Every structure is written in C-alpha cells, then in structure tokens.
Amino acid sequence: MSDLRLEDTVFEHLKKTFSSISDRMEDARRDLRSADASAVGESKLIEDVQDFADDWGYGIKQLGKHTHGAVKMINTIGDTFDKLDQELAESLKVKKKGK
Template identity: 50%
Template sequence: MEDLRKTFSTITRRMENVRKVIGGADGDAVGDGKLVDEVHDFADEWKYGITQIGETTAATVDMIDEIATKFDELDKDLMETLTEAKAG
C-alpha cells in the first residue's frame, strides 16, 4: 500500500509542477496575434486537464490512506479474535 501511495503522491506533485509550467506559458513569444491566442487557449485547456488529473490522484492518495487504516484495524481485530479464541 505504501508503494502505491508513494506512486500516486509523486504523480500529484508532478502534475502540480506541470500545471505551473503550462500556466506560465507565454504565447506572446510566437509573434502572430492569432497564434498567440491559440497558444494561450491550448495552455489553458491543458492546465485545466492537468489540474483534474492532480485532483484525482490526490483523492486516490486519500482513499489509499483510508484503505490502509481499515486494513490495519481489521488486522488488529483479527489478532485479538485469534488470541481470545486460543486463550478460551
């Protein structure tokens, strides 16, 4: 579970970095007014998509944490049940 959590956390951080880079795209560098608008539109669309991916991976990390907590609780309950059964 920890490896899975680490993977998704890494994706979340990387998507945030990419979003910042794309958000800072300077379309003015391409010169032509129409092309500048297209570059800005492209950057805005990708920025939105990357934000969505980042939010989804962050939510996945939260779910992984919840699952890990539940597994730990179940493991503890099982150990207690087995200990009581062995003693009784």
C-alpha cells in the same frame, strides 16, 4: 497479529507514487500558465496556444486533485486494513482460549 498480512511498504510505495504524480502535475500546470505564447508570432496562433494552455492547465489541475484523493484513499485503506488485521488477531486469540 494474524496471518492476514499486507506489507506497509505497499501502501507507502503507492502514496509516494501518487504524491509524486500530483506534484509533477502541479509543476506542469504552473509551467503552462507561465508559458509565453507570443513566441509563436501570429495573433490567432497565440490565442490558440493560450487556449490550449488554459484547457490543459485545468485538466492537469483536476488530475492533481484526483491523485491527491487517491493518496487519502490509500491512507484510509491502510488504516482499515490494520484495524481488520487487529480484529482478526484478537478473534483468533479468543478461539484458541476457547479450545
């Protein structure tokens, strides 16, 4: 390996964090979807609560998609970094042999 290092634990921590966010977003979306708006009583208020839950459910779903996308990107960055690290190490070996 070369002197260019980034610990794998950094990527693992980021993936764990973003995966956790994505999972929690999905749980919240399910909770909102199954909420009983009739508990608030007034029909207009029930409708407003349902609209709110629908809007937030959609937003939460989008946030979950983006955090899932972030996990994919973190994987790509880690793979690319490892590849570049290997290439740098190989180029340093070639330079040492050339001396």
